[in-house]
Structures are given as structure tokens and as C-alpha cells.
Amino acid sequence: MKIRVQGVARSFRVEGREAPALLPIDLDVAAREVICLLGPSGCGKSTLLNIVAGFLQPTAGRVLVDDAPVTGPGADRGVVFQEYVLFPWLTVQGNVEFGLVLKGLAAGERRDIARRYLELVGLGPHAEKYPVQLSGGMKQRVAIARALANSPSIILMDEPFGALDAQTREVLQEELSRIQRVEHKTILFVTHSIREAVYLADRVVVLTKAPGRIKDVFAIKLPEVRDRFATEFTRYESEITRVVKEEVAQVHQ
Amino acid sequence: MEWGLRGAAIPRQRALRLRLTSVIGFLALWSLASGAVVVFKLFNPIFLPGPWLVVGDIVELAGKGQLWTHLAATLYRVAIGFGAGALLALGLGLPAGHIRAVRNLLEPVVELLRPIPPLAMLPLFIVWVGIGEGSKIGFITYATFFPMFLTTVHAVGQVDPLLLRAAQSLGARPRQLFFRIILPAALPEILTGIRLGVALSFFVIVISEFIGAEHGLGYLINDGRNFFLVPQMLGAAVLLGLLGYVGNGLVRAIERRVTRWQHHDGAAA
């Protein structure tokens, strides 16, 4: 197994009391698998992702990546954030080269790798621009290229398309799916869009309302290139919608 | 947010302990240093009196009644000088921010004079008005006018035009627009400027009291220098700091009262 989440739980101190955010979770992710974490807002899906990334410590349990316990963030797990989080003082090219600079690669080699990934996300002509000059969709493409250029085996995505408009969102989903067919990463993808989850995932993991635990897991047995209007697709969508709705309804009670 | 630059948040109890340690450490270090000077005869101990000597000196001056004269002299100059500066800055800044013609008329003058460090003008005030109260008060007015004027102009100028449109569409006339929309919206920044002005008055009063004054905390400091009365110098400086601190606190209290609408939880942060 590529990633093993073993009994991971997390609570936060709120007004002097320990409030649980995540109840013990067990999840195994195989290499090259795309897992979408789905659940009502505040259910702890981002907390789980942040624990795998090494930004947060679990209060119980542990995460193994390639059988070694996670102790902090590292270059083996690339992260793509909802708010893009580009380095505003670097050009597009500079952002994509960031991890390669840390690795000590020569300038020429860095440029070639960065160019290749910028082409892959369709941003070749924009390499010399600064992040302020880009639209939201372009910024997120840079962030994806930056994560890929560092060649991690795992990519963690925290609602990466959540801040984009509906059209851009679908375009980027298609591009991510295309890139995955070339790059074969292990992807953990947090979202609250059921359509997005069904479109991208090999398995969809539905969490309960806060404090989160795993409510249900759906294996999506659809072809690699998916059609959002296929009957099979909509069947998965409505099936998962029913399960998620139970949780959302409970949140509002 | 436990992973990051700051590390884990420090619990309140421990934070309080650290602050206390720091204050005690500061006083202890100071006492030790001045003690060491006396014991090891490093240099003449009058140059580094212990904190107790400074406090003792202030208490003594207060006991003899002299301290109040000096405090009153400084406060009087600051109050009148700053008050006049604030009146001028608001009186000219509000119309300048609101009416473009006034702004174009005033700003070049201000921009011409502003880069000159106000202290450079002090001798001119002395030459013109003489060395008495007039030059000291006038100088504070001059020095504090600029930052307060500029923040007022900026504050009025940057009021959201959408607010104005909204009020106009509700039937506000120009007068009402100014008093009911522009003034309240600009108030927080204007008060920031006022706070700057208060700090600046204490900043500059010192030096004008160095030069030819017979009362005032600045005088106490310079007098201390002439007679190597270091405790008196340090004591008067600390008192000036205290006055500035209180002045700042007063304006902040006013700010909190009049800008309650800025804090969404209703209570002032």
C-alpha cells in the first residue's frame, strides 16, 4: 500500500475543551489510485488531508507512506491548495522551479523540466508572468505544474477547484484526468462536489458530519475517460448524493 | 495552525510568566550593572544609577513640589500647541479632502514644507517669536499639523463612493452627505492621525524645552545633563514616556467608542 491511514483521529482545543474533529479513521490507498474524500463542510476531510501532508499531528493513530511514518511535510507528497498559494514574488517559471532549486538541480535542467510541465498544463506562453497577472484558473494550473515538476509520488489536493467558476472547474477536471493518465500519481483529493468526485475518483470515500468518520466507500467502476452524461455516471452520482444528503440533513437539524 | 513559523501557540499562563520574567530580568540586570559599577569601581557610578535611585529622585522632586511645576509646564505647552495643531489640521483638512479646489490650493504648500524635518524650523520660531512660551507652543502646532492634516485629507478622500451614491439615492443633500456619511466614514483614520499628532507633540516638546526653558520635563533633563544628575534625567524621560502612554491611551479609548461599528462582534477588540 502506498498510503496507510491507521486509526488517525484529531481533536482541537476550543475554549479550553478538547473538541473532536475526526474520529479514528482507517484507509489504505494503493499506488496510482485516485481517492476523493467527500463530506459536508467541517467534517474533517481537510484535517485528514493536512495530517497526511504532515501539516497537522494526529492526536491518535499514524499515517504511513511507503511504510514509513509521516513526521512532517516533505517533497514526496506534493500539495495543491484551494487558494493556489503561489509565491507572488516569483514568475510562473520560478514557481514551477521552486522545488527543483531546493533539490539543487542545474539551471538548464530546471528550465527544461519547468517548461515541460508548463506545456502539460497549457501555460507555455505565460512562463515569464507574475501570479498577479493570472486568472484563478491559470494560477491553479501553475500550482499543479509546480507540484508535478517536483515529481512526488503522491499528490494531495485540498478542494483545488473550489474557488473557480463552474466552466473553468470542468475544464480543469478534464485536464487533471488527462494528466493522471500520463503521470500515474497517487492522489488524495478533497472536494464537496459529488460530480467532481465521480468524475475523477477510483474510489469515493464519504465522511459523516463532524466529527468525521468514514460513512461509506464507493468504488467507481467507470472507464478512464469519463462521460458526465452517461447513465452509469449519473447512477453513481445519485447513489452518492443520497448518502451525502443524510449527513447534510443532520447538520441542519 | 500548529505547523508553521511561529510554532505552537503559547498558553496564556506561560505567556504571562514570560512577560513577568522579562520585566524582572530587565530591572535585575539594570540593578546588577549599576551595583557592579559601584563594587568594582568600573567608572564613576553617577553615570549609571540603579532604578531605585531614579525612583527616589522622582519621589524627592514630587515631595518638594517642584515636579508638579515641570509636569504642568510641559502638559500646558502640549495641550495648547497640539490643540491648535489639531484644530488647524481638521479645519483645513476636512474641506481639502472634500473639495478638490481647496486640496489643490493647500497641498503644494504642505508638500513643499513637509520634507523639511520640523526640528530644522525650531530656531526660526525662536528667532521670530523669542524664546518664551510662544515659540514652544507655536512649534508644536507647526510640527503636529502636517501628519494630522495629511491623514485627514486622505481619510476624507478615500470614503467609498458607493456609500455616497447609496446616500444620494436615499435623498441626502450635500450638507447631510458630509456630516452623515463622509465624517463618520473618515473618523477612524482621522483619529489615527490625531494619535500620531499626540505622540509627535511629546516627541518635539523635549527639544524645545532643552533650548532656553526654565520649566518643563525637557528642562529637567537638560538641567540634569549640566549637573550630571543622571537619575533626574532618566526619571524625567520615563515620566515623558508615561505622559505619552496615557495620551495615546486616551485617544485609543475615544477611538474604541466612536468606531464600535468596525468590530463585528459589537465589542471593541
Add this chain to the structure above:
Amino acid sequence: MKGVRALALVAVLLSWAVVTYGNARLEVVNPVLLPTPTDVAKVFADSVRDGTLVRHILTSLVRVAEGFGIAAVLAVGLGLLAAMCGPLRLMLEPVIEFVRPIPPLAFLPMFLVWFGLGEASKVAFIAYTTFFPMFVGIAASVLRVDVMLLRAAASLGAQRVDLIRRVVLPAAFPGIIVALRVGFGLALFVIVGAEFMGADAGLGHLIMEGRTFFNPAQIVMGALVLGLLGSLVNALLVAAERRALRWRTAQSA
């Protein structure tokens, strides 16, 4: 717009000329008290010719540069340290809160007593005065560095040293520059006062000399030179800042 302002500026200079020349002819007050542009120009030409002006300017600038330089190095170093080390910050805060409200000029005689009448007292005084606002500004801008930028860099493999060099410093750079600019302005502000008290050279001394010898033209000349110097240095710093911060203002595509 520009025209109105230029006109107002000319009007200011013109009214200076009218008032002073008029007074020189009618002698409403002693003409010495209201120096005409000619008087000021004459003092200026004289002091340029005998080389005193250059000497005064250089003396003041060297003092400012040394004092400000020492304070800037300390403020950047300690500011970074304090921002990244919570306990240190908490321990420095009360001392700074105690010292900060004391007008720095109140300590000027203290410095004369401690360091004597020579250069050391002026340099030390400027260093003391400019340190606190710069330190506070720099620590605050380091504290404001977005934690997400640090997470992004760490997930690309950045270690602590990389984080400081490649994320914290560039991200805090705009704030650091502003703090340095404020500090430099303050240095020019207080050097005048420092040179009023027991100096035999420097622009402050030149101005005070104008008072001692009852020569207001010399005071006005000194003040104007200081103003010009301040504007010049400020313009240089702003231009440098613009160049260094192109990433903030780059034109949108």
C-alpha cells in the same frame, strides 16, 4: 490637475518673494527676520564657495548612515528572531512597550553624558532612535507572512533554512522596506536635534549657528537643504522599492 498644482506651487514661492521683498522695502518688521530668496541664495552660494556646506552635509550624512546602518542590521536580525521565536518575542515585548513611548530626544542628553560630545554619541543616538520602530515593523511583517506559503514550500521539500531564505524574507520584504524607509526618515528627523546639542559640524549645527548669529537666512537655507536631501533619499528608496517589487504591480494580461 497637474497645472493647478504647479500654479499653486509657483504662487507659494511668489508670495514668499512678495512678502519678503515688500518687507525689505517698507521695513514693516526688521528685514533680517524675513529673509528674501536673494538672501537665502547668497548664504547658499557663500557656503558652497567656501566648502562649508558640503562639509556639513557630509558630516550629517555619515552620522545618519552609520547610526541607521547599525540599527537596520540589528532590527532585521532581531526582528526575524523575535517573529520566529514566541518566547523571545514575549520577553522582548514588555521592555519595548516600556521604552517606546519615551520620546527618543529625551534620551539625547543621556547619550551625550554617556558617549561624550564626539561622533559616538550622535551615531549611538540615531541607532537607538531608529532601532525600535524598525524592529517593531520588521517583526510584524515577518509575523504576517502567510502560513500557507510556508506549507506550500515545505511540501516542495523546503527545510528551515530554505523557508527563511526563500519564503520568509521575500514575503516580508515589502514590509521590511517600509520599516527601513520609516527608520531613515526618523534618522534625518532626529539628527537635526542631535546636532543642535554640542556639535561643531553638520546641518543641525549650521541651522543652530544661524540662530546664534541671528541669521535667519542661514536657518532657512539649512532647512531647505535638509528638505531637499530628505526628498531625494526618499525618492531613491521608493524607486528602488518599485524595482524590487515589480511582482506586485505587474500589468495584468
